[in-house]
Amino acid sequence: xxxxxxxxxxxxxxxxxxxxxxxxRCRAIAHSLVEDYRGLNVLIISGATIAGAFDYRxxxxxxxxxxxxxxxNGEYTSMDQHIDLQETLKMRQSIIRHTAETFDPxxxxxxKEPLGLRGEVEDTLAYLKTRGTKLVLGLREVMDxxxxxxxxxxxxxxxxxxxxxxxDIWVYGPPEFYDPLxxxxxxxxxxxxxxxxGFLQRAVGEGVQSDHRQKGDYILVTxxxxxxxxxxxxxxxxxxxxxxTFTQKALIVLGPYMPAEQRHRLQEAAARVGPLEVxxxxxxxxxxxxxxxxxxxxxxxxxxxxxxxxxKPALIVPRTQPREEQLIRAQRATELGLVTMLLPEESAxxxxxxxxxxxxxxxxxxxxxxxxLRLEGLAHISSMVGDWMxxxxxxxxxxxxx
Numbered sequence: 001x002x003x004x005x006x007x008x009x010x011x012x013x014x015x016x017x018x019x020x021x022x023x024x025r026c027r028a029i030a031h032s033l034v035e036d037y038r039g040l041n042v043l044i045i046s047g048a049t050i051a052g053a054f055d056y057r058x059x060x061x062x063x064x065x066x067x068x069x070x071x072x073n074g075e076y077t078s079m080d081q082h083i084d085l086q087e088t089l090k091m092r093q094s095i096i097r098h099t100a101e102t103f104d105p106x107x108x109x110x111x112k113e114p115l116g117l118r119g120e121v122e123d124t125l126a127y128l129k130t131r132g133t134k135l136v137l138g139l140r141e142v143m144d145x146x147x148x149x150x151x152x153x154x155x156x157x158x159x160x161x162x163x164x165x166x167x168d169i170w171v172y173g174p175p176e177f178y179d180p181l182x183x184x185x186x187x188x189x190x191x192x193x194x195x196x197x198g199f200l201q202r203a204v205g206e207g208v209q210s211d212h213r214q215k216g217d218y219i220l221v222t223x224x225x226x227x228x229x230x231x232x233x234x235x236x237x238x239x240x241x242x243x244x245t246f247t248q249k250a251l252i253v254l255g256p257y258m259p260a261e262q263r264h265r266l267q268e269a270a271a272r273v274g275p276l277e278v279x280x281x282x283x284x285x286x287x288x289x290x291x292x293x294x295x296x297x298x299x300x301x302x303x304x305x306x307x308x309x310x311x312k313p314a315l316i317v318p319r320t321q322p323r324e325e326q327l328i329r330a331q332r333a334t335e336l337g338l339v340t341m342l343l344p345e346e347s348a349x350x351x352x353x354x355x356x357x358x359x360x361x362x363x364x365x366x367x368x369x370x371x372x373l374r375l376e377g378l379a380h381i382s383s384m385v386g387d388w389m390x391x392x393x394x395x396x397x398x399x400x401x402x
Contacts, residue, residue: 024054208284246275
């Protein structure tokens with residue numbers, strides 16, 4: 001059964017400065033919504049350099065804004081080195097505002113950054129609020145260590161502005177897993193807007209198959225976007241070299257943002273280890289996760305949702321700088337028996353990594369650690385969108401066969 005939202009429009013903002021997480025999360029939500037509602041159109045504003053490398057369902061499209069890269073030290077720079085950062089930010093802000101004016105959305109969903117990169121969405125939020133657009137802030141279940149997030153938000157008066165602009169706050173996780181605003185002085189007018197929708201379940205589309213699908217069992221090693229994934233790949237290679245008797249095949253996905261010099265070095269190193277195959281990028285990662293025997297990853301939000309969705313044993317080696325998001329998520333997931341974790345200083349020991357890889361093959365799936373865990377985020381979001389549109393439009397929400 002498919003419901004109809006006649007001429008409904010949802011605009012989504014994904015700032016995308018480091019990795020692919022924001023765009024992939026927005027895309028998953030958009031695809032779920034257009035599948036559930038005929039007549040609904042979704043437009044994603046994205047700064048991802050490879051936004052066009054992904055497939056989009058009918059009635060989902062994207063607007064590409066100039067790319068800004070977040071460096072490992074937390075600073076930003078323009079993708080085009082010949083354009084000043086401030087000029088790039090002005091262009092992004094102008095495109096975002098013009099897109100909102102032209103598209104005229106019923107709902108505007110902002111992913112993770114309440115005011116956008118360097119405040120670039122605030123002007124658009126203020127404009128759309130006068131138009132009666134429903135403004136929604138979507139937050140990962142883990143944002144960052146409280147002391148780091150609080151410092152960043154206090155500097156930009158973010159908490160007050162969340163209360164001022166937003167109608168709803170969707171937390172993409174269950175309340176028992178983690179609270180993204182823990183340790184922050186969140187006022188009641190912010191807390192009252194929060195809904196913990198649950199993790200966002202992933203699925204392999206019918207007829208969708210990766211070009212890199214493997215024959216036989218394999219461990220999938222993924223670094224997400226790859227911008228800071230070279231250490232993990234090098235440690236996996238070193239683990240295989242430390243134990244030549246470990247012959248389980250592994251497929252390593254470097255990620256599209258891994259610097260060329262690191263990519264070439266790792267490809268050469270992996271070529272000397274028989275069980276390893278290396279690819280740069282795949283836009284159908286769900287298929288690769290679904291068919292893997294186990295997963296080794298840094299543990300970003302989307303990879304974690306895929307591990308849970310396809311119930312795969314996983315070894316997580318989290319990034320700890322400049323954000324602690326992956327570390328916090330890995331620690332909590334380990335507490336719940338969902339994954340195992342090596343800290344970076346542990347994974348740097350080749351023998352320790354080799355043993356962890358061996359152990360991974362016999363590790364229970366996440367469902368064994370927490371059988372009650374449900375991934376219901378997409379269904380809950382769909383229900384909330386439908387309920388709001390129905391209240392706004394009366395009884396114009398219809399159910400049609402689909």
